[in-house]
Amino acid sequence: MTEHTPDTDLLDGFLDATRAAAAAVVGLVGGGDGMRIDGVAVDALRRALEPLAVDGRVVVGEGEKDQAPMLFVGERFGTGAGPAIDLAVDPVDGTKLAAAGRPDSVAVIAVAPRGAMFDIGPAYYLEKLVTAHAGRGLSLADPIAVTLDRLAANLGRPVSTLRVAVQDRPRNAATAQAIQAAGAELVGFADGDVALSLRAAAADGDLDLLLGIGGAPEGILTAAAVRALGGWMTARFAPQSPEEHARLVEVGVDLAREVPLDELCTADAWLLLSAVTSTALAAGAELAGVSLDADGGVTVESVVVGPGSPLTRSRKRLDPESP
Structure with missing residues (x-):
């Protein structure tokens, strides 16, 4: 991944990480336990980021403000052998919405070259x-x-x-x-x-x-x-x-x-998002919430927003063996 041209396999890996977070909470949506939703999503996202071929660093996280489970600011991820990537992350944006089974809850990350995202410091x-x-x-x-x-x-x-x-x-x-x-x-x-x-x-x-x-x-x-x-x-x-x-x-x-x-955001960056609950993105464009199939598989709808490819939608079924 360069500043201007994404590596497709690498972006797919990041997108799969948001899918993993969304899929992990499929049985918890509507159950009222937002803290558990956050914790399960964080664990799934962290596992999915570990094998990526990047020198990764979390620069923006959500958990400290909400006293919720989190990927912490400064946390490193990936194999260390690859491009230097900064990550802004919210394993579930709209945790209360997911807990209540209401629309517009998503698993979301933003990916950018090292140093491209504004440092919010101790701001909430x-x-x-x-x-x-x-x-x-x-x-x-x-x-x-x-x-x-x-x-x-x-x-x-x-x-x-x-x-x-x-x-x-x-x-x-x-x-x-x-x-x-x-x-x-x-x-x-x-x-x-x-x-x-x-x-x-x-x-x-x-x-x-x-x-x-x-x-x-x-x-x-x-x-x-x-x-x-x-x-x-x-x-x-x-x-x-x-x-x-x-x-x-x-x-x-x-x-x-x-x-x-x-x-x-000082350089080309990509937002990768998977719907936890149904999510409207634009006029006539809505992602379905994560759903559990009869055999235990999970279907996740996602979107990638990046330079030259705004609001590119996808739908993927994760089979029962997937983490």
């Missing part, structure tokens, strides 16, 4: 703006009404037709109110912002914009896909506790500075 949360190419240059520094006016003008549509996704959290209440006050349609969601971000960044997506404060790890995962899709993203640190604020200040983070897409 980012404020994010994600949109397709028409929104390039939009800024979190502008009032939301101004942002919506600019995006609508670029699209040649009235603001009233814009669909804007915001995660349902108290921290995003003012953002949601401003969107509604401007006349746009508010699309609230509980969890699973990687899938929602893809819908906003894709040219044929059914969302025009994603705004609000969400997980920092998911932000870096998202940036890899947004770059590949030709969309636009910008982010800034948004600490949600005095402790997180102090950690960021201690390491010299400028909390007022926006980080644009070209810094969030």
Whole structure:
């Protein structure tokens, strides 16, 4: 795998790792035990990454923020003989959704050359703006009404037709109110912002914009896909506790500075995703959730988002002997 051209076998290995994570939790979906789902998925993903011919390093993980099982930041994987690869990972993005059997839970990783993904340091949360190419240059520094006016003008549509996704959290209440006050349609969601971000960044997506404060790890995962899709993203640190604020200040983070897409992901990268529960990706495009066959085999639907191959879908059956 070079900076510009992926090694097909290597990417297939990473995709199989997300499939392994999704397949491992097939019997747990809807069972209510999110912690167990995370733990089983982490174990399956770690096993699948071990034999890959790479000098691999985890640079973004999700578990510490949620006090959940995780691949830890700095963890090495692969044989060590191969290209230097950095990995952003969430074995199950939308764990609560998977536990409840609700849509938009996925096993997801982003793969990039060493040093290409932005270092979020001790941050748990980012404020994010994600949109397709028409929104390039939009800024979190502008009032939301101004942002919506600019995006609508670029699209040649009235603001009233814009669909804007915001995660349902108290921290995003003012953002949601401003969107509604401007006349746009508010699309609230509980969890699973990687899938929602893809819908906003894709040219044929059914969302025009994603705004609000969400997980920092998911932000870096998202940036890899947004770059590949030709969309636009910008982010800034948004600490949600005095402790997180102090950690960021201690390491010299400028909390007022926006980080644009070209810094969030500086080189061609690939997002590899397998659906745990049914997952909408764009208008008319949905992945079915992982399913168990009568003989114990597992069917997984997946997507690869990368330079020159956005939203390439696949479906694979893992036989009962597969780990």
